[in-house]
Amino acid sequence: MKTILSTDELIEHMIHKGIKFNIETKEEASNFLQHNNYYFKLAAYRNLYPKISQGDNKGKYQNLEFAYLRELSVIDMYIRYKIMNMCLDIEHAIKVKLVTSVTDNQQEDGYDIVRQFLAKEDRKFHILNSIRRHSSGEYCRSLISKYYPYFPIWVLVELITFGDLLHICHFYEEEYQRSIIPDNKLMNTIRDLRNASAHSNCLLN
Known part of the structure; x- marks a missing residue:
């Protein structure tokens, strides 16, 4: 059973998964997750992106911005x-x-x-x-x-x-x-x- 995470914890979880916040800031992402959409639905679009296959960042998403997930949801x-x-x-x-x-x-x-x-x-x-x-x-x-x-x-x-x-x-x-x-x-x-x-x-x- 997965533990429920706060919005800030979800953002840190995304960073751990390799999702970046260069186009939209973490603050903008937090606002979007609290008022426009929720993480479980937004995270579904991660499956469209490849993961790094080797090296220190193996398993993390490759060049995936939070802004891309947001735009796909819209x-x-x-x-x-x-x-x-x-x-x-x-x-x-x-x-x-x-x-x-x-x-x-x-x-x-x-x-x-x-x-x-x-x-x-x-x-x-x-x-x-x-x-x-x-x-x-x-x-x-x-x-x-x-x-x-x-x-x-x-x-x-x-x-x-x-x-x-x-x-x-x-x-x-x-x-x-x-x-x-x-x-x-x-x-x-x-x-x-x-x-x-x-x-x-x-x-x-």
């Missing part, structure tokens, strides 16, 4: 924002395509596909339990209260996760032989990117 933040926006647009487009397909499907009333899906898959994915957990939330409460547990597809897509949206699209495609998502494997990658961006995971490392 770039990473902007990349996450861009990716999040793109993933939200993709998610919305999938919802539109699914709802439109169900609406145009003369075999469907918008409720039946949801009944079939939940009857077959809810034990595996626990969708209704997940929806219930959000029943006190300000933004979904009225929808859940009005429709639970008999949701039409245009309401369900507002309440489920991106992952569950992919599941119901796949179920609908198999049930009616209508294409919603041409490449489901690619969507799994987008789902992972969306979740990583939403949880502020480091992407560049």
